[in-house]
Amino acid sequence: MNGEMLSYLIIVPLFGAFSMPIVSLAGRRARGAWALLISGTTLAVGSALFYSVWKSGGVFLYTLGAKSPLGQGVNFPIRIVWEVDLFGAIMVLMVTLVSFLAVLYSLSYMKHDTGLDKYYTLIIILELGMLGIAITGDLFNFYVFLEIMSIASYALVAFRNDTWEGIEAGIKYMFVGSIASSLILLGIALLYGEYGTLTMGYLAVKLTQNPTVVGKVALALFIAGLLFKSGASPVHMWLTDAHPAAPSSISAMLSGLVIKIGGIYALTRILFSIYENSVNMKAVGWIIIIFACITLIVGNTMAVIQTDMKRLLAYSSVGQIGYILLGLGIGLAAYGSQTGEIALAGAIYHTFNHALMKALLFLIAGAVIHQLGTRNLNELSGLAKTMPKTTFTFLIGAAAIIGMPPLNGFASKWLIYESSAVFNPLLGAIAIIGTAFCTAAYIRVLYTFFGRPSERAMEAKDPEGTMLWPIIILTVAIIVMGLFPWQISDKVMIPAAKALENQMAYVSALLGGA
């Protein structure tokens, strides 16, 4: 049953997405209920998978079309496999949870929009693409899911085609995103040409036996393409166009999930599960660290001078990706040491935390836009008086993203600060400077919210029903996770980092035909 569970993660959303146009014929309510049911079921499967993987501490494997990934009469894998370790399972939980909340939020948020059959189809396809990336153990299969996710994202960014902003951002995102995807595809083609396999675990074996220059060129293409997808600076500019232009429920998924799964997770998986023993980890680690430092400074500083609330949040996402990349980079450069392990655990932890925090902040931004019809910070003053619940949850989200104890962002950032300070004090200092800018950016928003109410703000009111519940659930999650930081770190994040570093287990699950 363990492996079979993986197939439901794909079957359920796939069925849900393609049956949506038919269900839509039954009316608006049926469409919303169907989307909610599908994403809820996927969440249930995702949660069960996470729990099973966490409890077993092993790697789950599912082979498409056969019992064993190995070919008949040969001892190497020839079939497409889905392979999930604890790191992958955490990502699955993150994707299914935030997607479910985004769908729930959309029921009220999108009620004045048309073309919702396409919207819900795309949102579920987006979730499907991300889940595929999180569970796949095959490099070409990974590319297919990456494209499914990316194309759904391009379409959703330009979903509201009555404004120039969405269309322009969507076209830019699609054009430059396709170039990045092409780099990744080229890398896959190079590896296939050189080693004759696309199975990640088996590629790891082949690369370890015979590391070549072609393998390194392919890695460079992967790193560049995936840094782009994760929104790292200096290739982050598409992100700050695309994420604010999308409907807020989609912004929450883009900033909360897409850049993590399509960028950070994919990069981490490729580096650890394929290249761990065949490249100079220190050199690769320092490449990531350099981009991380640029990203966290540029993202957080640019957030300070934004007047558009959603653009500020988008720049903040860039800044937070910098922290995650810093953890990942140190995890690579200090590979094999406790510092490296803690940094990697911090990166995984912050990936999860940031998904919750940024989803919350974008959903709040959506509620504010819904009420006031503007994203301009200069026109949002005094919201605290008329939208107290929204402002309070924003306060929690902002405090968490800054890294204020006792909220969840603190624990993950602390692990990254501590390991970076031990690894190289200069990196620790850069991380703290980034946080100072991040604090400045959010204080501006909070000061505006708590300022003297403008006429416009006096007419606003808190969201209700399905728009409020996702916000409350995310706020509670942030607070509760903040109360048990080290338990989560010790029991989930550090074992996930260990599982990621253990390439042998990943390979033997595949070759053993589990």
Place this chain on the structure above:
Amino acid sequence: MFGYWDALYFVLVFIVGLILAYLLELWARRSGMGTREIGDGTKIFLSGEDPEKVIPGFEHFEGHYTGRNIMWGLTYALKRFFTVLRREHTGLLTDYVSYLVITTAFVLGVLLIWG
């Protein structure tokens, strides 16, 4: 060594922060805009903003500008840095592609030499 944190430290730092904020408030009150105990004299100077003030002809902005200048000191001090950053964020697709190409070339170069 790793992951050590005590909630009591946070409470302590929070209390110290509150005391500092109170002292700052007292200081600002003393050296604010005036010497009076009531009226405009009690207002604290905050980055040149006066939320009560309505500029004739700009009444529609009333209450809209609170918070805008709160980080004025920071942005002014780093004016040059921000100018450079703003200049690079052109919004042009060709620039986005250029940065992607430069990034790819950099990563490829480093990996071929040290990888």
